[in-house]
Amino acid sequence: MVVPQPDPVMQAVIEASFDPVDIAFGPPDNVIALCSKHSLEKCAECDVDFTNLNRLSRLLQMNPSLRCPPPPTMLSQKLSVAINNTKEEGNTLYKSGQYDKAIQRYSMAANFAAQRPPWEAAQMMREELSAILSNRSAAFFEMGDYINALVDADQVIQLKRPWGKGHFRKAKALLSMKEYQEAKEAIELGLEFEPESAEMITLRETIENHLREQRATRRSTNGAA
Incomplete structure (x- = not known):
């Protein structure tokens, strides 16, 4: 297979904007990027933030069979089942008037949805979170907690x-x-x-x-x- 040569104009732009950063590596197994001066994942003084990079690194470390991130169309089925089942448990509790318990299940479902790995389609997480937070907003409303109902509604609008x-x-x-x-x-x-x-x-x-x-x-x- 012939490897295509990079466009010289684009290569020049990339090289001109390249800004090398000194990094250190931390545990476990030296796979976490840190600023070299303070050994911090996010450092204002060094103007670096390796949070997302390290999250990806941890996910790959936890899944050694992945040689590279899968395409975004592939989703974690186990995570999808956990999200949907937990949300449905919340819906059942909501319909029976157990709003405080429904809020707990919706919160758990939202936490599950937020754990989707970064290579999965962001649209899926937005769809899941918007539905869950809309339901939690309704549960807060029924409990008379209008402020949290409003906060969740605003989050839904930002997502969808x-x-x-x-x-x-x-x-x-x-x-x-x-x-x-x-x-x-x-x-x-x-x-x-x-x-x-x-x-x-x-x-x-x-x-x-x-x-x-x-x-x-x-x-x-x-x-x-």
Whole structure:
């Protein structure tokens, strides 16, 4: 097999931007990269961060049969089963009203999803995490913990912005916190992605009713003054 020669222009660009870094190696088995001056994985003074590199190194060390990372279309089936089973356990607990236990299972499922190796498709992890965190947001909401419900909803939006469910969860949490204007903005953004969503249309009407009542109360108060 003939090895293609590198493009000389691109090679020149790579060499011009190359900045050598002194590194040391740490345990186990000297496979962890560290800054040479302080033996740190992440060092502000040396301006290096080997966290992701070392994570890949550890994963390869734990899987000696892998000569190189597999293609991103290949997924860890055992991890997928663990994620789905744990999420479904959370769903069962949620449906039975055991919201605190459901949150624990959703949190465990999210931790499993975050452990996907870096060579697997990032889209898979985003899909899994967005669904899990959306469900956990709903469980927090049912427990009256609107702040954590809002935090999870924001995470869902960051992971999967075009999905209306994240915006719906955010608007519900804000509504319960009596942040009516912010709730309206959240639900209107969700409706831009899913304009036919019945649950979002209904929630928008509820929010607008609260806004009208709030304005009427303010006018009444100002008039009495």
